[in-house]
Amino acid sequence: MTAQSKPISKRGGHWFDGLTAGMVTQQAAVPSLRIADGEVAGHACRVLLVQPDPDSHFPRASRGEVGLLEGYGLAAAIDDAIKTDADNPQKRALIAIVDVPSQAYGRREEALGLHQALAAAVSAYARARLAGHPVISLLVGKAMSGAFLAHGYQANRIFALADSGVQVHAMGKAAAARVTLRTEEELDKLAADIPPMAYDLESYASLGLLEPLVEVESAESPSTNDLGKVRSVLVDALNDIQPGDTGLERRLNGVNRGASRLVREQLRTQWEA
Amino acid sequence: MTELTNTALNRTEQLGFIDLSARKRIESLLDSGSMRELLTPFDRLTSPWLEKQGIVPQFDDGVVIARGKLDDKPVVAAAIEGGFQGGSLGEVGGAKIAGILELAIEENRKGNPTAAVLMLETGGVRLQEANLGLAAIAEIQSAIVELRQYQPVIAVVTGPVGCFGGMSITAGLCSYLIITREGRLGLNGPQVIEQEAGVEEYDSRDRGLIWGLTGGIQRFATGLVDAFVDDDVSALATSVRDCLAAGVPTLHRSDDIASPLKRLQQFDTREQIDAQRARFTLTQGKTA
Numbered sequence A: 001m002t003a004q005s006k007p008i009s010k011r012g013g014h015w016f017d018g019l020t021a022g023m024v025t026q027q028a029a030v031p032s033l034r035i036a037d038g039e040v041a042g043h044a045c046r047v048l049l050v051q052p053d054p055d056s057h058f059p060r061a062s063r064g065e066v067g068l069l070e071g072y073g074l075a076a077a078i079d080d081a082i083k084t085d086a087d088n089p090q091k092r093a094l095i096a097i098v099d100v101p102s103q104a105y106g107r108r109e110e111a112l113g114l115h116q117a118l119a120a121a122v123s124a125y126a127r128a129r130l131a132g133h134p135v136i137s138l139l140v141g142k143a144m145s146g147a148f149l150a151h152g153y154q155a156n157r158i159f160a161l162a163d164s165g166v167q168v169h170a171m172g173k174a175a176a177a178r179v180t181l182r183t184e185e186e187l188d189k190l191a192a193d194i195p196p197m198a199y200d201l202e203s204y205a206s207l208g209l210l211e212p213l214v215e216v217e218s219a220e221s222p223s224t225n226d227l228g229k230v231r232s233v234l235v236d237a238l239n240d241i242q243p244g245d246t247g248l249e250r251r252l253n254g255v256n257r258g259a260s261r262l263v264r265e266q267l268r269t270q271w272e273a
Numbered sequence B: 001m002t003e004l005t006n007t008a009l010n011r012t013e014q015l016g017f018i019d020l021s022a023r024k025r026i027e028s029l030l031d032s033g034s035m036r037e038l039l040t041p042f043d044r045l046t047s048p049w050l051e052k053q054g055i056v057p058q059f060d061d062g063v064v065i066a067r068g069k070l071d072d073k074p075v076v077a078a079a080i081e082g083g084f085q086g087g088s089l090g091e092v093g094g095a096k097i098a099g100i101l102e103l104a105i106e107e108n109r110k111g112n113p114t115a116a117v118l119m120l121e122t123g124g125v126r127l128q129e130a131n132l133g134l135a136a137i138a139e140i141q142s143a144i145v146e147l148r149q150y151q152p153v154i155a156v157v158t159g160p161v162g163c164f165g166g167m168s169i170t171a172g173l174c175s176y177l178i179i180t181r182e183g184r185l186g187l188n189g190p191q192v193i194e195q196e197a198g199v200e201e202y203d204s205r206d207r208g209l210i211w212g213l214t215g216g217i218q219r220f221a222t223g224l225v226d227a228f229v230d231d232d233v234s235a236l237a238t239s240v241r242d243c244l245a246a247g248v249p250t251l252h253r254s255d256d257i258a259s260p261l262k263r264l265q266q267f268d269t270r271e272q273i274d275a276q277r278a279r280f281t282l283t284q285g286k287t288a
Helices: A010-021 A068-084 A108-110 A114-130 A145-150 A173-179 A185-195 A201-205 A224-240 A249-253 A255-272 B022-029 B090-107 B127-147 B166-173 B190-197 B207-214 B215-222 B231-245 B257-264 B277-282
Strands: A024-026 A035-040 A045-052 A095-099 A135-144 A156-159 A167-169 B036-038 B065-070 B075-078 B115-120 B153-157 B176-179
Touching: A010 A035, A010 A045, A010 A095, A010 A135, A010 A167, A024 A255, A035 A068, A035 A224, A045 A068, A045 A224, A068 A108, A068 A145, A068 B065, A068 B257, A095 A145, A095 A185, A108 B190, A108 B207, A114 B166, A135 A145, A135 A185, A135 A224, A145 B166, A156 A201, A156 A224, A156 A255, A167 A201, A167 B127, A173 A185, A173 B127, A173 B190, A201 B215, A249 A255, A255 B036, A255 B090, A255 B127, A255 B257, B022 B065, B022 B075, B022 B115, B022 B231, B036 B176, B065 B090, B065 B231, B075 B090, B090 B115, B090 B127, B127 B166, B153 B166, B153 B231, B176 B215, B176 B231, B207 B215, B207 B277, B215 B277
Parallel strands: A045 A095, A095 A135, A135 A156, A135 A167, B075 B115, B115 B153, B153 B176
Antiparallel strands: A024 A035, A035 A045, B036 B065, B065 B075
């Protein structure tokens, strides 16, 4: 199956609609971006979504991919929040709703520096977190590779719906098979023993990068109960994130991240020696 | 070209950087005698994931990290060994880079200015450790954004691998980016683009197309890097010191948002792009 024949995901849009009901829609720089400002239980927040734009003039970025416009568009929306709140001790939270199938794969994208567009988004999210904006990601669909780095991976907390349609990975399975000279079946077999290679969410959770999975009735199109549940998860997280909590250290606690911890421990010992 | 046997100060003739190992690259750029490698191969911190897949691990996991000095100023340095697993980043190698950047941040907080130099020869995430490579890259990126508030983070891309995948985004976060003619920089590797988008979009065997769009000359001409330097140890050592002396930029390239966004919104995509149009699009209206 080619990328073009895969259905366009509507999940992100549904969750954005539900979670931002009653919030104020902000003018986004590009049509593939949706932004809303509002409050979650008294916490000011800005909700951000990258969505498909079938009319995008960049043909390789019309199906929800994070491309040139999306990278800089996200950066502009986040940078705006940082500047607006610069003198405000209460920094609004940034909530990234993540449903991104991939970065954009195309000639125009490479030629015009897609890596730099995505760096703009990564930088904006990281600067926001360092400035004291609580940053939370909610994975409702795919969170793939460079697209996830640019939209979601710099968060203080990463939440995911407990659903098989939610996937985190460095590369789609077909391409990964080709690059590593294996079949997709072989990849699946390996993944059973090697959690970082797996495509399922439980394996990903064992890496320590996620908060507890959120069980919902419908990941595709949230029910009222689902929205209530996710809102309460967001509120708990916002109450939990302390002003000085600006780093990513808590990700190192996973069962399957022993080597990441060992490297840092030994490095510190040698550094101080 | 044989490997560098003496220090970089012994510069009587042009000495290629591209053929040097990661370790020698760091040694050749730092002040003579100042390099102190941390987590050396003797520490045997190997990938916990490769052996399970029948791949022989390497005792440094393909990443060399060190403390040292540049013009007598403290720096940390990291170099990825392009020859091991395509310069791919796994859990251990990624943690080494993130870890040393995190320690450099702590030094700066304590009032000890410490900059960073990164030699990026990498295809990005090591697919055999997929999600842990990706996670490590996110952590490296976070550390760079924090460290560069204090001191410059300088990236060097000289080939032969080039800098791709998530690590090209990392390069885009650095304060300064130095490239050579043999260096390449781009998000997606040619094979993956061809696989995803088709051969008409991107022919991975068309070397002229690929180098024309992503090679060092083009990246410098489009303003996506700061310095274009010969593949020569002495020239690179000077360029790195110039970047360090320039200090933290007023505006990092990654935080220049409005003007590239406007250019891309106005860009006419009806025709396929070539190197000339990319140069025009990315530099129009800029003062030299």
